Amino acid sequence: MNARTTETIRTTSEGKADLKSMLPQELEQYMASVGQPPYRANQVFRWLSQGITDFDQMSDLPKSLRETLAQTADLGGPRIARKQVSKRDGTVKYLFGLADGNCVETVVMQPMATASVFPPKRAVIWAAPFALPLKKAKPGT
Secondary structure (H helix, E strand, O other), rough: OOOOOOOOOOOOOOOOEEEHHHHHHHHHHHHHHOOOOOOHHHHHHHHHHHHOOHHOOOOOHHHHHHHHHHHHHHHOOEEEEEEEEEEOOOEEEEEEEEOOOOOEEEEEEOEEEEOOOOOOOOOHEOOOOOOOOOOOOOOOO
């Protein structure tokens, strides 16, 4: 048995089962706790791995089970609490709210590229290391 599998089901701060934090065996345990057969855990796990955001997207589950999941479980993941976009350079700052009440701030910056001036037939464009590499012009073209 996996060391992470326990008799208690991890929950969010709202008291709902935290499905995205569960291993497949833990999902089986949770499905049993809501009166479902073990194969439902595989179905739910497949949907979670596809990145669904709403229980209604789990189209191969009975509507009654989707309703039960919506009432008793959470799909987890951060939610955007605030988004700011810089008018100067397009940098986007996100504040994500986590299920445990904490927040995480991230910044998405536009890649910066600079051009060095060479004679026209030998132009070379340099890209920032985190940007996709740009093709360099071949000499003599």
